[in-house]
Amino acid sequence: MKSSFKPLPEITLAEFASPEQLLTAAEKMRESGYTRFDCHSPFPIHGMDDAMGLGRSPLGYIVGVMGSVGLLGMLLLTWWTSAVDYPFVISGKPYFSWQAYIPVVFAITVLFSAFGAFFGMLSLNQLPRLFHPVFGSERFGRVTDGGFFVSVQADDALYEREKVAAFLESIGGKNVEVVTGDED
Amino acid sequence: MSSDVEDISDLEVQQEILVAGNPTFEKITDVVSRIVEGKPTRWWYGLFTVSVLLTIMLAANLVYLFWEGTGIWGLNNPVGWGWAIVNFVFWVGIGHAGTLISAILFLLRQRWRTSINRFAEAMTIFAVICALLFPAIHVGRVWVLYWVFPLPNQMSMWPNWRSPLLWDTFAVSTYFTCSLLFWYVGLVPDLATLRDRARSRLRKIFYGIFSLGWRGGNRQWRHYELAYLVLAGVSTPLVLSVHSIVSTDFATSLLPGWHTTIFPPYFVAGAIFSGFAMVLTLSLIARKVFGLEDIITPRTLERMNKIILVTGMMVGYAYAMEFFIAWYSGNGYEKFAFVNRAFGPYAWAYWIMVSCNVIVPQLFWSKKLRNSIPVMFVASILINVGMWFERFVIVVTLSRDFLPSSWDYYSPTAYDVMLLIGSFGLFFTMFLLFLRFLPMVAMSEVKGVLPQADPHYHPPGGGS
Known part of the structure; x- marks a missing residue:
């Protein structure tokens, strides 16, 4: 189904095992120069704003x-x-x-x-937004249960599918997958 | 350096295991979501049927009230305010504990609140809905209720901003709106959990729409957490202001027994007291019926009992101080009003109030009694009976005014009784629907207080 909205960029997802690993991953992502990435978790993680290099909410x-x-x-x-x-x-x-x-x-x-x-x-937060490419991932449903994910958007300056996937795996990411939002 | 200090304080907070058995994140999701996903029990259907029947009775009574007017109530000449105002104050008071738990305990970093805050907030919202009903219907001509709002009209009249009854309108509707927003913001991540677990199409659509497309990204969490903090911050003064304003309905009048400066703090303490008793009643039922013994732990219940003991003592102090000031003021009318309360025609109501609100909470001095579930269940119900009678005692002070020739004894009619019982029906109907369709424990918040939610957590026995 094609929507009339501006299509969202493709996204690479990787799963991490614990809040600690997600926090370390966030630090490494930031240090490597990524900007268009997000860390998803079932609850807010203490210290994540600093790890991702985000300032205080306005x-x-x-x-x-x-x-x-x-x-x-x-x-x-x-x-x-x-x-x-x-x-x-x-x-x-x-x-x-x-x-x-x-x-x-x-x-x-x-x-x-x-x-x-x-x-x-x-x-x-640009909510409500009922559709988002990350929902195309079956595994990503665990983010509201007990899963921890990093997502990298294709509009990041450093984004190249293979390089991002390799990098995510090198910092401990599992089950790396690409979602485009074009399915179904 | 500052981060070191934070780490240490975090460790101290987490020394106590807030959730029994230290379950995994998935276990929490499962225990809470199962309640909403499974078929309701026979208990639920039974209670729901009774509640809906009582709500229908309420609706029928309202229709008759609108048709016939407030003459169907037991109001008489000195007692121009009856059960409608008693019920209003009672229900608003119940709501206050929910806000205290969700807002003040959040700001004070009382992390044990996470297991009870969701349904305490739900209780607030439903109690305030019941409360709003009574002032709306006690105006008599409900079709001109919009006069309380500053709307341009053909009479070019505006509300009287000096009137405590108008203050009530603004205070209680603000209270309702803020509580609703606060509750909903807290619900969004949990609705997303139910969305992601949903099997049926209907559930996917329902939870999908109401979870607004929540993705749990930290770029969302950072605004979300600040919004939650701000909502807690703005709700905190409401805990104190709303019931203070409600008390000015009485306190700004010039009647003996009402015109006292102790009313605002006394009402606030009473509100928190009765509200905690109601949270306790509901949580004891919920943890039993839905098997949430691990999440709503005995420690949490004991803490609630301690708050009940403290606020009960405050209420008892207020009762004593009212008497003292009545004597100390040297005002004959004031003195009469209080002697009349304790030994006049309504002495029975006064002593029910004192036994339930002052004597019953004293049980909780004993560690054994405040940890005993049957004791606290009975006590919590008695306290709410007592708190209803407190408002009744205040209102029927009117029955003996300045002129003995106009004294009259107030008794309610069957319609008064049916409206009160019906409001309980409405409350429980909404509460049971909430238990059936929404997560009754704030899953994302409970997960956040588990030890392994801390990024510096190391599981016991090595490894990282």
Whole structure:
């Protein structure tokens, strides 16, 4: 089945036996100059970001911006509705009694931050993406069970099918296979 | 240097085996996924039938309520708030333990939480759904419920932002949304596990869509872990703020017995207390019925009992302090309200509350009793009975207001009772569906706390 999406590059997969081996493999991949590779595991592995040479996720900035939008937006809304659009004296308080508005402003700040974290995470991870070449591998299903894999994308500058396969085997990879996403 | 320090602390954390028998990653997947993949037991069908019947009863009652109005409830002149508000506070309170377990214990690196956090979070979501039902229906004219939201309307009116009832709307709906997002983010890797194990086409499509195409790559995990941390961070203040705001429904009024500054912390402690009791009840049933004794270990249960003991003591302290302040304030109305609680027409409810919430948790001082499953099961149920009565006692303080001529005794009608029981039906229907279709233990998190998940792990007996 041909999809209308931009086709994803071919991928070489190799399986590793343990978190320790995957971490070492990641270090070796990075040291050899690979950039378009990923390490797949059933759970996040401590220290993997450093091993792969990844920086800190920018998600915090998204959350910060979203939270600020919630905070300021809600302050603006409470001010405009109670002091501008329909000023109304309630219990002799000032129109804009911001102290009493804090609970709602706080709630919306939290809500927007949570949206920022959730949708920001999805967009940074390019999810949902229901199809991906790696799903073409039967063995790769083990990654959500107890399997550890390295995947190298063909758009990596160093990618050459045979060389990548040989390299993955030299750093302890087993069951090296190529998936193109063209099957079925 | 800093990495050395981290390694040492990691080793110390991992000295304790959190999952009994130290299973392999595959074993964890198998034990948890099998529950969802196999045929449900007769127990499940029996409980589900009862729950669905109770939910149908709830629906029928709601239809009659909307048709007839809140006059079918036992509300009378001094007691203008009845069971609807009692049930609301009760259900919101239950939810709080789930958030405490999933958010606060996560930030505090309490790794034993991984075995119970998934269904504690599920419990939160379903409890908050039940909670949201009651304020929605207690407004009477449910068809104008949208007035609580700041929507432009033909009257050009806006909500009163100073009202605690409006604060409730925002606090509880934010709480619900954040809990749902947090729960779902946690579920994604586990849904991917079920997707990869799925045999039938229907399951492949269902779990395939909801796992969003998760691939478990570290480029995904790094954003995922930060999102999880942020969601834990933003949920943490909610544990304290939501029930504080709920307590202002009472505390910002000018009524003796309600107008007290102790209410917010007292409500929060009570919420965590009752919520842990509910988590305990549910986990004891779940580990028995689904054979999860190795994952939900006795140590975890004991820790929950310790939290119940601590929060129970806080609640007991609040009861005592309310009395003390009533006397110390020298305010005759305040004093009357409390003497009336303990020795007035509702003394029976007050003493049920005190026995269940203050006396029962004292059992857990004994190591033997807090490790005994029958004892903790009975205690957890009694505590929730007691916590329901606590809210009842607070609300029926209204029955004797300032003027003796307007005093009246509040009793619920059959509709009140059916709505409460029906809400339990709704809760258990959702909970049983959750047990049937979603992984009830966070597999990826449990795998992450196994000793061999640490890249510096060396199996005992040499080798690497």
